[in-house]
Amino acid sequence: MVDTKNATLLIKRYASRRLYNTETSDYVTLEDISGFIRSGRDVQIIDLKSGDDLTRQYLLQIIAEHEGRGESVLPLGVLTDLVRSYTTEVNSVVPQFLAQSFEMLRNGPANMMGNLGGSLPSIPGLEAMQAQQEAFLKAMTGGMPNAWPSAAKDTKPAEKEDLGDIKKQLAELQEKLSKLS
Template sequence: MSATDKPLLIKRYASRRLYNTETSDYVTLDDIAGFIRAGREVTIIDLKSGDDLTRQYLLQIIAEHESRGDSVLPVNVLTDLVRSYSTGVQSMVPQFLSSSFEMLRDSQARMMEGLGVLPNPMASMPGLEAFQRQQEAFLKTMMGGWPSGKAPAAADMPEAPAASKDELGDIKKQLAELQAKLSKL
């Protein structure tokens, strides 16, 4: 098992500071969120008591993102979660959520694989390969919040070739058509 396969151990000191045991430095909640978006599992423990605080800190990360306007959870979902704590349904909710996110990750992976298999009506268009690389980098960046997605480094982003306004308009039109087809899938 390599170092990146093992959960990253973060220790919380009495001062409430969070310490990354791999890099021997202090980290913030944003750093931890970045590790998770990059696909790392994270475990946060209290140094003094040994208690696992991972769940509390993950909820805090979610709450901070929601309060900044990065809303992912609709109010009705949050309301249902609160209700689940006061009913006997509580035992089913974690399994349901876990299964739902697993299906979402699998669907995203299949979608990314499917993009490479679809026949491409724009194959003869000049500059298509560079455009495809940019689109793939964009999709990977947008899906970077999921364990299967990783954001590319800025150096990996290809530069677009210079195109005339007519070519750019044609590309935009064809892209809109492809997006419409994809949304029907």
């Protein structure tokens, strides 16, 4: 028996643009697909005729619809930076940067500060990206200092000092960046 809870859900798009759930043998909407994803399912959307993977296109459409309805998750600055990243040399690191940011959100704050730049040591402008990443994470958590209270309780005094040093360094970097603008 296949474990459908963890398997990628295959959605086929017909020529009529209707979306067909191969698991339940019925048609679905973008809202249904959004619900599958929110419940933890991975989804793949394939064009039936050409075999093209349309998943990225539909995920972007879902995000655009949510943002358009006022369910804004992405601050205007982040959206602007995303658009800019398509026309700059930085576009090659943006996917990795975003993936790491969301991975840190999933893993909680205990790993967050350790991961800031931990695996990107050779990228030019890393400090600026780290400052942007902190701002992004702050925006995603609504700036709540106790977004994960259990991790704050477990923090050792030495880690608190390291965190303070990192925050000070990031503030200095942000100040330098604002002077460059």
